[in-house]
Amino acid sequence: MAKKGSKKPTESGEKKTGEMPKLDAKIGKRLRKELGDDRLVEMYDLMVRMRRFEEQAGRSYQMGKIKGFCHLYIGQEAVAAGSIGALKDRDYVVAGYREHAQAMARGMEENDIMAELYGKASGVSKGKGGSMHLFDVDKKFYGGWGIVGGQIPTATGVAFAAKYREEDAVCIVYMGDGTVPQGAFHESLNLASIWDLPVVYIIENNGYGMGTAVNRISAVEDMSTKAASFNMKGVRVEDAQDVFKVYETISEAVEYARKENRPTLVQLDTYRYRGHSMSDPATYRTKDEVTREQQRDPIQRFTQWLVENKIRTEDELKEIDAQAKAKAKAAAKHADGEDFPSLDALTEDVYVEWPWAFD
Numbered sequence: 397m398a399k400k401g402s403k404k405p406t407e408s409g410e411k412k413t414g415e416m417p418k419l420d421a422k423i424g425k426r427l428r429k430e431l432g433d434d435r436l437v438e439m440y441d442l443m444v445r446m447r448r449f450e451e452q453a454g455r456s457y458q459m460g461k462i463k464g465f466c467h468l469y470i471g472q473e474a475v476a477a478g479s480i481g482a483l484k485d486r487d488y489v490v491a492g493y494r495e496h497a498q499a500m501a502r503g504m505e506e507n508d509i510m511a512e513l514y515g516k517a518s519g520v521s522k523g524k525g526g527s528m529h530l531f532d533v534d535k536k537f538y539g540g541w542g543i544v545g546g547q548i549p550t551a552t553g554v555a556f557a558a559k560y561r562e563e564d565a566v567c568i569v570y571m572g573d574g575t576v577p578q579g580a581f582h583e584s585l586n587l588a589s590i591w592d593l594p595v596v597y598i599i600e601n602n603g604y605g606m607g608t609a610v611n612r613i614s615a616v617e618d619m620s621t622k623a624a625s626f627n628m629k630g631v632r633v634e635d636a637q638d639v640f641k642v643y644e645t646i647s648e649a650v651e652y653a654r655k656e657n658r659p660t661l662v663q664l665d666t667y668r669y670r671g672h673s674m675s676d677p678a679t680y681r682t683k684d685e686v687t688r689e690q691q692r693d694p695i696q697r698f699t700q701w702l703v704e705n706k707i708r709t710e711d712e713l714k715e716i717d718a719q720a721k722a723k724a725k726a727a728a729k730h731a732d733g734e735d736f737p738s739l740d741a742l743t744e745d746v747y748v749e750w751p752w753a754f755d
């Protein structure tokens with residue numbers, strides 16, 4: 397039975413109503429001044445490319461070009477673009493298995509990601525990781541983790557190493573709402589607090605852990621309140637379909653981590669339009685619910701803001717969209733033409749050649 401006071405994403409049967417909510421005007425004005433118009437348009441371009449890339453990945457999967465698991469991010473674009481946009485190049489990102497868009501936000505190229513999804517040798521993980529294991533050490537993108545919760549202690553360790561080496565770098569880590577009840581979450585946050593680590597733990601609350609509604613597995617709707625038990629800051633953004641709110645909240649948490657070496661737990665309330673993975677028809681929720689959530693679509697709201705503020709015309713934004721579609725299609729064509737790894741590659745990269753001696 398749904399808990400009293402539980403929030404909308406888990407309730408069904410409601411029709412789409414009213415106007416599309418606007419992005420936060422005050423924050424938008426501030427960010428326009430701080431970042432400049434071109435940077436905001438770049439952020440928009442990124443979100444559109446994420447959406448089109450994912451749609452293409454979905455089609456490629458249905459054609460049998462992508463095998464295994466494939467979790468699409470469609471609907472959650474404001475989270476990846478707003479949070480990674482708040483980082484410096486020297487900062488670290490650790491992600492779960494729904495990470496194509498986060499990899500793109502970190503600067504990984506569509507061609508290289510798609511080649512990985514197709515299992516090709518030129519993919520970001522040499523075709524041996526696939527959709528859930530995108531990795532790029534140079535871009536400080538440390539996964540892509542298929543094990544639910546595996547990314548949380550990893551990020552805690554990355555933040556520890558950054559502090560130990562005095563890198564002035566922060567680590568952000570993404571996890572789903574279904575990850576939070578795990579022991580690894582509690583152990584990691586406790587250590588991050590007592591060791592004063594520069595890490596931002598981001599819960600992407602998209603309403604469901606696979607097909608289980610969040611209020612069936614969590615005693616509290618706002619999981620950022622759990623921060624109190626680790627003596628750290630906790631913040632919730634109820635409308636994380638607003639890229640400005642995400643950017644501002646994560647910027648503050650990142651700066652706090654950088655200056656004070658203190659962790660923050662952030663809950664971003666978002667929504668995924670597709671099922672948990674490509675094999676999930678998502679029958680546990682109604683079409684009306686999805687339609688209602690699409691009413692606060694992060695890209696449409698950004699489009700409206702850019703046009704209303706006369707930063708770009710509708711036609712110019714349509715052109716960005718057309719280029720994003722072409723880029724996604726070209727990535728699929730590229731991946732198709734690449735080679736699979738050779739059999740010998742199976743035994744490569746199993747052990748690390750340490751660049752230093754232990755003594």
Ligand SMILES: Cc1ncc(C[n+]2csc(CCOP(=O)(O)OP(=O)(O)O)c2C)c(N)n1
Binds near residue numbers: 494545572602607672
């Ligand atoms: C340790 C472990 N247990 C179980 C699974 C199977 N599993 C994959 S996703 C998932 C639910 C994760 O919840 P959440 O991240 O909130 O879900 P999403 O929005 O991605 O569906 C589970 C139980 C797994 N991958 N790893």
